Amino acid sequence: MENIIEVQNLKKAFKSYSSRQGLKGAFRDLFTRNYTIKTAVDDISFSIKRGEMVGYIGENGAGKSTSIKMLTGILTPTDGKIVVNGMNPHKEREKFVKTIGVVFGQRSQLWWDIAVQESFRLLKKIYNVPDEQYEEHMKDVIDTLDIGPLLDKPVRKLSLGQRMRCELAAALIHNPPLLFLDEPTIGLDVLVKLKIREFLKRINEKYGTTILLTTHDLSDIEALCERVVMLDEGKIIYDGPLKELRENWAEGKQIQFQFSEKATLEELQNLTKDHLVVWEQGESDLIWVASVDSDETVISGVIGKVTAVKKIADLKILEISTEEIIRNIYVEGAVRHG
Amino acid sequence: MGKYMEMIRIRFLMMLAYRTNYYSGILIYSINIGAYYFLWSAIYGGKENIQGLSITQMTTYIAVAWMARAFYFNNIDREIAMEIKEGKVAVEMVRPYPYLNMKMMQGLGEGIFRLLFFSVPGMVIVSLVFPVELSVNLETWVFFFVSILFSFIINTQINLLAGIATFFLFNNDGLIRAKRVVIDLFSGLILPLSFYPMWAQNIMSYLPFQGISYIPSMIFTEGFKGSQVFEALINQAVWSAILIIPVYGLWVLAKRQLVVQGG
Numbered sequence: 001m002e003n004i005i006e007v008q009n010l011k012k013a014f015k016s017y018s019s020r021q022g023l024k025g026a027f028r029d030l031f032t033r034n035y036t037i038k039t040a041v042d043d044i045s046f047s048i049k050r051g052e053m054v055g056y057i058g059e060n061g062a063g064k065s066t067s068i069k070m071l072t073g074i075l076t077p078t079d080g081k082i083v084v085n086g087m088n089p090h091k092e093r094e095k096f097v098k099t100i101g102v103v104f105g106q107r108s109q110l111w112w113d114i115a116v117q118e119s120f121r122l123l124k125k126i127y128n129v130p131d132e133q134y135e136e137h138m139k140d141v142i143d144t145l146d147i148g149p150l151l152d153k154p155v156r157k158l159s160l161g162q163r164m165r166c167e168l169a170a171a172l173i174h175n176p177p178l179l180f181l182d183e184p185t186i187g188l189d190v191l192v193k194l195k196i197r198e199f200l201k202r203i204n205e206k207y208g209t210t211i212l213l214t215t216h217d218l219s220d221i222e223a224l225c226e227r228v229v230m231l232d233e234g235k236i237i238y239d240g241p242l243k244e245l246r247e248n249w250a251e252g253k254q255i256q257f258q259f260s261e262k263a264t265l266e267e268l269q270n271l272t273k274d275h276l277v278v279w280e281q282g283e284s285d286l287i288w289v290a291s292v293d294s295d296e297t298v299i300s301g302v303i304g305k306v307t308a309v310k311k312i313a314d315l316k317i318l319e320i321s322t323e324e325i326i327r328n329i330y331v332e333g334a335v336r337h338g
Numbered sequence: 339m340g341k342y343m344e345m346i347r348i349r350f351l352m353m354l355a356y357r358t359n360y361y362s363g364i365l366i367y368s369i370n371i372g373a374y375y376f377l378w379s380a381i382y383g384g385k386e387n388i389q390g391l392s393i394t395q396m397t398t399y400i401a402v403a404w405m406a407r408a409f410y411f412n413n414i415d416r417e418i419a420m421e422i423k424e425g426k427v428a429v430e431m432v433r434p435y436p437y438l439n440m441k442m443m444q445g446l447g448e449g450i451f452r453l454l455f456f457s458v459p460g461m462v463i464v465s466l467v468f469p470v471e472l473s474v475n476l477e478t479w480v481f482f483f484v485s486i487l488f489s490f491i492i493n494t495q496i497n498l499l500a501g502i503a504t505f506f507l508f509n510n511d512g513l514i515r516a517k518r519v520v521i522d523l524f525s526g527l528i529l530p531l532s533f534y535p536m537w538a539q540n541i542m543s544y545l546p547f548q549g550i551s552y553i554p555s556m557i558f559t560e561g562f563k564g565s566q567v568f569e570a571l572i573n574q575a576v577w578s579a580i581l582i583i584p585v586y587g588l589w590v591l592a593k594r595q596l597v598v599q600g601g
Contacts, residue, residue: 109432
């Protein structure tokens with residue numbers, strides 16, 4: 001399969017000016033200014049194949065948005081090579097942007113004061129979409145996102161969830177083979193999130209649309225992406241399948257017991273002294289959590305021994321969440337490879 | 339071409355979305371014209387003409403200058419500044435159109451809207467109240483429309499320059515305000531240029547501003563005659579062409595140093 005995005009040794013540095021202290025400093029700033037060079041994206045390389053859905057994650061200020069802006073041709077790279085859809089995004093901007101769709105979660109690309117359908121109509125003209133193609137494709141998009149009733153309302157009267165669905169539809173008017181989503185689910189409720197995820201999966205299957213997604217909501221990534229690229233301080237610290245990341249990091253499971261009568265730490269430790277278990281009290285003295293290795297014999301052994309003696313009302317086996325994994329990675333600052 | 343027509347249409351819709359602005363605009367322009375009319379009647383004080391313009395010509399000059407302003411005037415400088423400050427320019431950059439052309443078309447949409455729904459009814463009202471003399475000469479009207487089209491182009495190019503300057507200055511409200519005063523003063527909107535002292539007139543003849551208001555108003559009031567009209571139109575055309583160079587140059591520089599604010 002061909003690469004739809006190819007990035008080699010990409011770099012972006014900004015000059016950032018700092019102000020001197022006090023009034024005297026302010027006067028000096030009028031003539032000469034101090035600046036430091038800040039590297040937002042530092043020598044990254046990766047490639048994405050047609051039809052992939054890739055999650056692009058990182059803390060605030062890790063360089064996600066900057067790299068997306070370079071990939072979409074908004075910013076010029078300081079150094080390095082980018083080829084997207086076979087073009088150099090910045091050099092051939094007008095031709096290039098016809099082949100991509102972009103959604104910025106925090107900025108609207110619809111016209112604020114006019115009805116949604118007028119924005120769609122304008123975008124249709126801008127992208128030169130023929131009538132038949134528009135009718136067929138957009139009918140599908142509008143139905144799936146369920147935005148039919150919103151079309152004649154001005155954008156300023158829509159709720160965030162309604163607006164976001166319209167934004168997504170607007171980005172897909174020309175049915176681009178590549179879609180960039182910069183925090184598309186920011187501030188949305190669960191139902192809208194689910195709808196958007198389902199929709200993204202669908203267009204990925206139906207049209208083979210390649211999707212690059214940045215988000216702080218890892219459940220989005222879990223639901224959609226098989227591969228993640230993780231950035232920290234402008235560098236890629238992990239690039240690979242999400243599954244592998246989980247396997248290498250999520251050592252161990254947690255078993256949560258809810259007993260019908262009081263239990264003590266000593267009692268429980270005694271019961272499970274054959275296995276390596278760390279007991280912790282939960283929200284009340286009826287709830288206890290056992291952290292164990294991810295090993296079947298250990299898990300069933302612990303459950304067997306405890307339930308043989310104590311009556312339980314509820315039992316849950318929890319896996320360490322991706323969010324916790326990511327947090328651990330950032331705390332350690334590097335990714336261990338398994 | 340289709341996308342530009344569509345953009346003009348969208349601007350129409352946006353103007354309609356803000357009806358109050360539209361009504362208050364008519365009122366403000368009428369008050370302005372009225373104020374200048376009374377001011378000039380006091381200055382003339384029974385004199386037949388000053389600097390070759392009669393009081394009727396003067397009133398017509400003022401009325402036409404303001405009505406033409408409704409067409410060429412636009413806020414795209416402030417819009418561009420706002421888009422840059424809020425980082426919205428990122429969205430504009432992922433659209434497959436030349437940003438500046440699209441901005442110009444938005445200005446044109448606004449201008450045509452105001453010309454049709456603002457200047458024309460406004461002019462009817464004004465000519466009922468004040469002694470305004472409208473030309474019956476078809477040629478004059480044709481020259482006038484050609485001339486305000488150039489006014490629009492020159493004024494919009496200057497606005498683009500002021501707007502793009504935000505890329506370098508980040509906050510250029512002061513520049514935009516100064517530019518507006520300079521245009522009102524040097525374009526002959528407030529005072530016909532022939533009233534300025536000779537040395538000032540000489541300087542202004544080397545500047546593009548007279549092409550914005552003075553030339554179309556003089557054509558309409560038939561203050562320019564014969565070959566003067568053609569010279570004036572050529573002057574406007576030349577400035578329209580010359581200004582493309584700094585606009586384009588500044589834009590290329592701006593794109594190179596674009597920093598998108600926030601997020």
